[in-house]
Amino acid sequence: MFKNIVLLLLIFGFCNFADAQTTSTALKEETNIYERVYDAPLQVVGQESATFDELYAQRPVILALIFTRCTGICNPFLVKLKESLQFKDGDDSFRVMVLSFDPRDNLSDMHRLAQNLGLEENEQWAFAITDSISELTQSVGFDPVWDSARRQFDHDALLVGINREGYITKKLIGLRERGDLDLLTGSINNVFVPTYRLQNQNMLFSCFNYDPVTGKNKPGLGLIFLALPAVLTASLLISISILVRRSRR
Amino acid sequence: MESIKLKKITSVWIIAVLTLFVASIVLGILMRLNQGGVLHQAPITFYSNMTIHGITMIGIWFVAGMAGINYLMERYVKTSYTANLIALILTVSGVLMLWAVTLIGKFHTAWTFLYPLPLRVMWAQWATPTFLVAMSILATGWLIWGISMMTQVLKVYSIPQVFAWQHFKKDPAVKTPPFILISMITLVGVVTCLLVAVLLMALYFAEYFSKGNFVNDALLMKNLTYFFGHTIANEMLYLGLAVIYELFSEVGGKPKWKTTWYVALAWNFTLIFILTAFFHHLYMDFVQPEGFQIAGQIASYLASLPAAAVTVFSVWVAVYRVKIKWTLTNLLFFVGVAGWVIGGFGAVIDATISNNIVLHNTQWVPAHFHTYNILGNVLFSLGFFYWFSIQFTDKRVSEKLSRLILSLLIIGGAGFLLAFYIGGADSIPRRFSNYPAEFTTARPLANIGAVFATVYLIPILILFYNISKRCLKILFSSS
Amino acid sequence: MQQSSILLLFLFLMGIALIVFIYIFMSSKRADQGMSNPLKKRFWFFLILTIIMGIFASVTIPKSPYFAFADKTPAKVIHVAAMQFSFFLSEKAIDRDKPSGQKIELPANEVIEFRVTSFDVNHGFAIYDKSNRLITQTQAMPGYVNRLRYKFKEPGEYNILCLEYCGVAHQLMRSSFIVK
CATH class of the missing domain: 3.40.30.10 (Glutaredoxin)
Structure with missing residues (x-):
């Protein structure tokens, strides 16, 4: 739940940057x-x-x-x-x-x-x-x-x-x-x-940004969000493993 | 004392799952009858029913799998009763809220609640926040349960051991039971996709409370939605498989299966690829870069192939020319594995991009996932339920009744599914409350589906009565 | 038709699976020593499956639709804006504030580009031919434009249906165009 709150705060912080342009x-x-x-x-x-x-x-x-x-x-x-x-x-x-x-x-x-x-x-x-x-x-x-x-x-x-x-x-x-x-x-x-x-879209959390020079997509902030849960789980796994080992000793 | 508590709480899970299962099947039959023109529901009723049908089915078979592995895990490690209880309480509260949200609040985004549908309120004002809260409650409860089980396993096995990496060398000193390996691989996936759900809910809340100042990126939200939705639907099947690895040979009166290097390898593959297979839900979103789409197709193949090949072959070896004590439990398992394989064919065909362009969101989609649910995963869990319920009583289901149950399950399931597959090949869209006139086969197929679904419901009711009765006895017995 | 061959392939695979499972189940009735050399057989089973899947993947992946007609200049571009619960099709760009569409006629045997977007929720943009087969589709995602290229060979009326669930009148959301 705590993670939830932190994330919320983070996102509200970002809100200020998210502006809309005309179409x-x-x-x-x-x-x-x-x-x-x-x-x-x-x-x-x-x-x-x-x-x-x-x-x-x-x-x-x-x-x-x-x-x-x-x-x-x-x-x-x-x-x-x-x-x-x-x-x-x-x-x-x-x-x-x-x-x-x-x-x-x-x-x-x-x-x-x-x-x-x-x-x-x-x-x-x-x-x-x-x-x-x-x-x-x-x-x-x-x-x-x-x-x-x-x-x-x-x-x-x-x-x-x-x-x-x-x-x-x-x-x-x-x-x-x-x-x-x-x-x-x-x-x-x-x-x-x-x-x-489309120009009016909030691009802050976009997953990919197309780079016309190379013709490839560059990862955006959104992609980090996609990878984050897996990284969190992995670190969770490792920290639990360390903690339970320590407490056993 | 502890094991009595576990027995009782498992009984509660089973009764709850079966009750909700029957209710959701009835909703499903009503939907098919409405599509067939026999019933005339308002579209809003149809879609609300569809929403709760989907959420409930995903939810109950997920918790059925979790309750199953929790019960069996007690054989290897001490599990936490508190976590189990918290999960139960939060699940019940979440589910009650969701039924209220859909049936009273008429919330109807479909269970996939694809962004930004939940935020475009076309139902009671309170329904959207309540829905988001209910989903957060469920995610929290299940996270606690999953992380608790992970912790308990890690108290006994180290990280390399839970993933059976020592089996890549010859003659490992510590042997990882297949049940622990598969449970752990699955739990990692479960925890990941629940964290995705938490993130998704946070983004929804952010937009909901910002009153238009913050707008989410539709592509990110869609990726997150299917990361959660696809993965949890997939993992619940693997929870069922963990149960099979533990019980199949035991019920048949044979020695337990062992972990070998290729079993370890196959399931480690699954661990990685299952987390990227969801990309196949976005094949028709050209905005997703092509590399991800192709990675999605390959990951979809690789997520299913090794685990399926290893499991199916293990079941074949266990049965082929081996004298087995067939009971309802292992028969359900055996039929379930066959159903899983057949559904898997449907899935692989659909997970192929060049086919997906003519199958995406047609009835082929419900066809294949219903296959490995109603003739796969459900049978795995029913097998476990039945095995659990007869452990503490002498009375079994007679062989005759077993045969009837299985035949009706197979006939009902096959007819119901074929109506969907043919519909998919006829380009009939999924998630339509009524069909446009030009789909001439749609209505008859829907009615055929409804009839066969009713046939499928009969053995479910028999099992519901049979298993619940015993579970109630366990619940109210003093020992 | 692609769909028919898909269904046939599926039924064929299902038939094989059923035969194998039934055969193995029956064999447990005349039980003896079990499978000989299961390890070796498992290896072959796995290898064959992998090869089949590999071939299937390498044949199908190049047929992915994303770059169909990529090197052609389309004869026409049709803008598509999806909104709950209708489609706007126009040869001109569509204004979000006052969306409007027009009747569309397309030339046969020419590459057509559809620029598909949505002004509210996710929608599907699926094209059905005269015999009511789904021939191609893309998604309409708010904030993004998907470019779908297609060459219509047969003249006639083509229907468009929304294939992504979008709310209470999803089943009524449709449009059409003529190919001449």
């Missing part, structure tokens, strides 16, 4: 999966024009939708993305396509952006504009809203994963950690994970 972005991320991305003609900084399907046929694509005049999320979003992808330098299993959805942006705007980010020479990154903005944004479920007062778009920080066949395999919304990006690069390379977790 809405998770929900948006689930749209357009396995739909084909619109085959838009692209003008790429420093390269010949190409169509989208020529690009993803070479390498799976992580599409980041931004506009250069953004005073809001676009810049931190790209900086964070660059930072998170640093460790994948030289990895040719994907390409990041930074594409403007603002008709005002031209190639030199994009060129400047690449320079500012220090990604001009980076093989992994491409900066592009297109004439078919609305078809493309529609095909990936991206709906920026023009705010004429601020002369800015209200929009999500959206990453779209597109595999070699041009299908959308995964979407990420917001500034995301390395783990999520690993899931994204995994999915565009058709790495199948039979399950995933």
